[in-house]
Amino acid sequence: MDFPPLLSLRPHGADRDEEVAVEVPVALTVNGISQAVMLATPADLEDFALGFGIGEGWFMTRHELLDVEATPQADGIELALTVTAACEQRLKTRRRTLAGRTGCGLCGVESLAQLGSRRPAAIEAPPVMLERGALDHALSVLPTAQILNARCGGLHGAAWCRPDGKLVLAREDVGRHNALDKLIGALTRQDADVRGGFVLMSSRASFELVHKTAMAGAGLLACMSAPSSLAIATAGELGVQLWAFVREGRATRYA
Template sequence: MDLDAALLSLTPLQPSVAEQVAVETAVALTVNGISQAVMMASPTDLEDFALGFGLAEGWLAHRQELLDVEALAHPTGLELALTVTAACEQRLKARRRTLAGRTGCGLCGIESLAQLQALTPRALPALEVAPAALQRAVRELPAYQPLNTACGGMHAAAWCTLDGEVVLAREDLGRHNALDKLTGALARQRVDVAAGFVLMSSRASYELVQKAATAGAGLLACVSAPSSLAVQSAQQCGLQLWAFVRGDRATRYT
């Protein structure tokens, strides 16, 4: 991770002491030269973000369809130029759309309410995870959040073993972006996502449930509250959802 690219040193008016501020930039994703999406994100782990976002959105059926990612700097932001297989390009042309993203909210790529059911992921593995394992993961997570330590305000997504060991984590200003970066990294490293669980340093939203389930995770744990739609979606797709995982508390909702 390039910390320098994600941090900007500024001196606020009051108090007049230099602070580190998280960099937020527009990231345009193009596929074989065709614009597909624009997201606001932190400019780190961009190859992981491209792969994870592409898999979550259904652009890519599997990681092998992504042949290359090139990060290009523009005056107004960054472009992630994805090169994909011909079969993947044909699918995208049939369903082409442009998506405007926002930090931490929105249903990425959804054009109508009728499409919600179409996003329900495949059947997920049943996991046995003790609350103590979830609490261990939360205790370990800060060590994997260098950006948040430096400036605050950053979300983290982590993949953990069933006993609560944090193995891999990614950060971003947007919680959904952090999860896309994590799932992209897991796919790139060929990690069996179903062998552990996903931990988020945020509330549990509908989209986090969908992204975690689409990646193959059987359990999503969040440090803050769940939404009603997150609980409903987790029930529908068989995802085990825990929230308020902090201190000595861990509440299971599905």
């Protein structure tokens, strides 16, 4: 079932309708058990389910996710995930309910000890070698890949790019974390090799974005806005190259 990612409405005093990004609660259940509720844009939901699960360590491979069914509910959308028995058993040992949102925070982490348990392994692939002008080229192409954002102006973009800056795939969402989840899910479903390219985000660089990039096995994250101290420290620990303030003619490497 398709859900509208944009909504047309007429602002007060305006003489025409405008399109705004849809933001709804998306409840993820795994084999009938509630696992997470996130606020997201209802587009590319299968990608979102797989990418979110990879970032949370639910899935070891994409084949553990057997099916995704999206169903409208009174207050949002339910994403019913059917997973393998081995995956279900693994989740039962660490089940928790996540209260998600599009802003800052560590989704579902109830203690500092849990934060350490979620830490992915350091990237083992060779460092990503960017070609000259790659970041500038990818940045210039990103707006054309954000089809929904061009209509409403309210969505973050996450893109996968080759070392020469060629944009391969992009996803959008009101939340930057969700946009990256969707991108990771789409790449995983295509069995894409993410070791040689880089992730480009239209947002600031946060801990969660670095974490998700590492969980996906990618070795470079580039963001248009500023990094946080924890994002920089985490990128250094995990061997993820972190570039921020990626704007026309400039970029700063922090890790």
